[in-house]
Amino acid sequence: xxxxxxxxxxxxxxxxxxxxxxxxxxxxxxxxxxxxxxxxxxxxxxxxxxxxxxxxxxxxxxxxxxxxxxxxxxxxxxxxxxxxxxxxxxxxxxxxxxxxxxxxxxxxxxxxxxxxxxxxxxxxxxxxxxxxxxxxxxxxxxxxxxxxxxxxxxxxxxxxxxxxxxxxxxxxx
Numbered sequence: 001x002x003x004x005x006x007x008x009x010x011x012x013x014x015x016x017x018x019x020x021x022x023x024x025x026x027x028x029x030x031x032x033x034x035x036x037x038x039x040x041x042x043x044x045x046x047x048x049x050x051x052x053x054x055x056x057x058x059x060x061x062x063x064x065x066x067x068x069x070x071x072x073x074x075x076x077x078x079x080x081x082x083x084x085x086x087x088x089x090x091x092x093x094x095x096x097x098x099x100x101x102x103x104x105x106x107x108x109x110x111x112x113x114x115x116x117x118x119x120x121x122x123x124x125x126x127x128x129x130x131x132x133x134x135x136x137x138x139x140x141x142x143x144x145x146x147x148x149x150x151x152x153x154x155x156x157x158x159x160x161x162x163x164x165x166x167x168x169x170x171x172x173x
Contacts, residue, residue, distance in 0.1 A: 002139050003078035003094060006037035013071040021068035027095065028063070031107045034077040034093050042081070042135050043128040044113075053116050059088075060110040067097070067104045074098030080139045084132045087121040088112050 007030055017023040039056060040046075049055055069075060076098040083090040088110060095105045112121045113128075124132070 001080055003080045004038075004041070004139070005076060006034035006079040006093070007031075007075070007077035008098065009033075009075050011069050011071050011073045011075060016071050021070050022073075024063075024065075027065070027105050027107075028061075030075060030077060030095065031061075031063070031093050031105075031109075034079050035091075035109065035111075038079045038081070038091060042084075042132040043125070054122065055114050055116045056089075056111050057114050058109055058111045061107060062109075063105055063107045065105050067102050069095075069097060069104050075104075081132060081136050082108070084124065084129060084136075086123050089124075089132070 009030060011022045011026070015022050015026040035056075035058075036046075044054075044056060074097065075095060077093050077095045079091060079093045081089070081091050089112075090108070090110045092109070093107045094103060095107070096103055113124050114120060115122045
């Protein structure tokens with residue numbers, strides 16, 4: 001799988017905790033910044049989100065920590081789209097030490113496309129789905145299609161399991 005760079009930065013001393021490595025809150029923040037670069041590549045740009053009244057919400061995030069990053073380390077995050085459904089998306093990030101190439105952490109996130117005013121999930125536009133399919137093919141190549149899968153029907157060229165249906169809580173309705 002080819003992963004594209006979605007974030008580059010560094011670890012600052014004030015991002016480190018009492019044991020001298022980057023605190024976990026900063027891993028989450030750097031992964032979040034990578035999210036927005038990945039989203040922009042498939043058409044979920046800041047302009048689109050503002051003008052359409054849409055937003056993205058994470059519903060599950062799993063992080064695996066492998067190696068410490070310390071003040072002064074260069075950070076690079078590469079990302080790949082794993083799946084897109086009618087209203088949901090799943091993708092992954094790998095955070096590496098930019099100097100050594102060592103894997104510091106990986107993150108898999110599931111999110112939903114939502115109407116910010118109604119606070120309900122909504123379908124992605126056809127343009128976003130086409131762009132996501134193109135992005136997926138660039139990362140995976142064309143050989144990995146699972147013909148007849150639900151995801152293939154939703155976004156041609158993107159295999160994978162059906163994403164769960166996400167509904168707002170009763171308080172948000």
